[in-house]
Amino acid sequence: MVPSWINGLRVPLLVCFVALLGYAGLLLLYGNAPAVTDAGYQPTQPVPFSHAVHAGELGMDCRYCHSSVEKSAFATVPATSTCMNCHQNILGNSEQLVPVRESHETGLPVTWTRVHDLPDFAYFDHSAHVRRGVGCVSCHGRIDTMDESGVYQDQPLSMGWCLECHRNPEPHLRPLDQVTNMTFVPPDGDQLALGRELRKSLNLNPSTDCSTCHR
Ligand code: HEC
Ligand code: HEC
Ligand code: HEC
Ligand code: HEC
Ligand code: HEC
Numbered sequence: 248m249v250p251s252w253i254n255g256l257r258v259p260l261l262v263c264f265v266a267l268l269g270y271a272g273l274l275l276l277y278g279n280a281p282a283v284t285d286a287g288y289q290p291t292q293p294v295p296f297s298h299a300v301h302a303g304e305l306g307m308d309c310r311y312c313h314s315s316v317e318k319s320a321f322a323t324v325p326a327t328s329t330c331m332n333c334h335q336n337i338l339g340n341s342e343q344l345v346p347v348r349e350s351h352e353t354g355l356p357v358t359w360t361r362v363h364d365l366p367d368f369a370y371f372d373h374s375a376h377v378r379r380g381v382g383c384v385s386c387h388g389r390i391d392t393m394d395e396s397g398v399y400q401d402q403p404l405s406m407g408w409c410l411e412c413h414r415n416p417e418p419h420l421r422p423l424d425q426v427t428n429m430t431f432v433p434p435d436g437d438q439l440a441l442g443r444e445l446r447k448s449l450n451l452n453p454s455t456d457c458s459t460c461h462r
Contacts, residue, residue, distance in 0.1 A: 289399035290360040293346045298398065302429075303391040309383055309427040316383075320372040324359050327351050362398045363387075369406070370460050380420045380445050384429045385412070391429045409460065413453035417442025420451070 301307050310316060312325040327350040334344055350357045365371055377383070383390065388401025402408060412419055420442040425431045433441040445451070 286400050286403045288362060289397050290362060292360060292397050293358050295343055295395035295397070297393075297395040298390045299392050299394040309390075316373045317377050318374055320370075320374065322373050327357060362400055363404065365404060368461055370462050377426050378423065379449060379451055380423055380426065381412075381416070382419070382421050382426045382428065382431065384431075385419045389429055406460075410455055413455050416451060416453055417446060420445040420449075 301312075302309060312329055313322045314325075316322040327347055330344075330347050331351050334341075334347060338344060346357055349355075376386075386402055386404075387398075390398065393399065417439055421428075421431050421433075422445070432438070
């Protein structure tokens with residue numbers, strides 16, 4: 248005999264099951280849609296901005312322009328006023344900077360094209376990584392060498408890729424003051440030992456529950 252309280256649960260359970268199936272189907276559909284960007288993707292930008300010049304040669308820290316990266320889920324692309332801090336004076340007549348000056352005059356933002364773009368059903372948070380010892384270079388590659396042809400997507404950003412590091416973060420961990428250093432290597436060369444030590448001291452436990460990234 249099936250107890251009657253289980254009978255009462257049958258319909259809600261069935262509804263849950265169907266809803267879950269529908270959700271998984273939607274995820275599959277979006278996961279394969281062409282809007283999801285792929286490794287190597289390099290759109291042409293309205294201004295030939297070079298990270299190799301600004302972050303490489305001039306040695307500017309990433310956070311000068313991507314100032315919210317440690318505080319919020321989004322890194323954000325800098326406002327025109329950030330560029331004008333220097334380009335008010337430096338290269339004030341450059342052809343390449345016409346869209347920046349126009350934006351400054353009109354107040355309309357420069358229309359940068361997004362490079363990295365997860366589907367909406369996947370949740371990502373920059374501060375949760377950058378404040379826990381995961382450096383930009385692990386996910387974006389050598390941005391400081393990307394020139395005026397633009398930023399490209401270096402890593403697949405697939406679910407398997409996220410999970411690989413959540414299961415085994417040690418090869419990627421670094422001291423918190425080194426997260427924007429593109430060429431960090433541990434002083435004694437032993438990345439795994441450093442990774443284990445940092446994981447322990449920061450008490451890191453990256454989750455692999457579906458709800459961490461699908462909420
Ligand atoms: C002088 C300002 C400036 C500095 C410094 C800077 N960036 Fe950027 N970054 C930009 C601008 C402007 C864009 C948008 C244009 C583009 O994508 O090339 C951008 C785009 C990006 C993107 C692609 C965003 C997208 O659309 O997906 C990444 C990733 C990035 N920067 C990472 C970094 C890292 C890592 C550093 C430090 C090594 C850094 N940036 C330093 C200005 C800057
Ligand atoms: C800290 C100062 C500083 C800031 C902030 C800055 N730049 Fe620059 N930028 C420079 C310098 C210096 C050069 C010249 C580098 C060289 O020629 O070696 C330059 C060169 C450039 C050039 C090449 C122009 C040409 O005619 O050769 C472009 C385009 C450019 N910057 C865009 C931007 C944009 C867009 C931003 C804002 C996201 C920005 N810069 C923010 C200092 C800055
Ligand atoms: C653990 C991986 C990871 C790390 C570490 C990381 N990013 Fe990202 N970044 C991403 C992903 C994934 C996206 C796309 C997010 C989306 O579409 O919601 C992204 C997007 C961006 C963007 C585009 C704007 C946005 O927020 O979507 C910028 C700019 C950027 N990252 C800069 C940085 C900088 C600078 C650092 C280091 C201080 C950094 N990222 C560290 C994975 C990472
Ligand atoms: C290179 C390693 C690495 C990669 C790649 C990575 N993560 Fe993480 N992630 C971590 C670490 C380390 C933490 C911090 C865990 C902790 O605080 O205990 C974290 C934390 C998170 C959190 C916060 C969890 C919470 O409990 O608040 C989210 C959300 C997340 N990751 C999503 C993603 C997604 C989505 C991707 C792929 C687009 C991704 N991560 C790729 C290492 C990584
Ligand atoms: C650490 C973050 C993370 C965790 C944990 C995670 N996912 Fe994902 N998932 C993603 C990202 C990011 C994508 C988008 C991948 C892309 O655009 O290529 C994704 C995509 C998917 C897709 C779409 C198909 C595909 O493979 O692209 C399905 C279905 C899915 N996830 C189900 C799940 C289930 C079920 C779980 C729990 C067992 C889970 N995910 C756990 C990050 C995560």
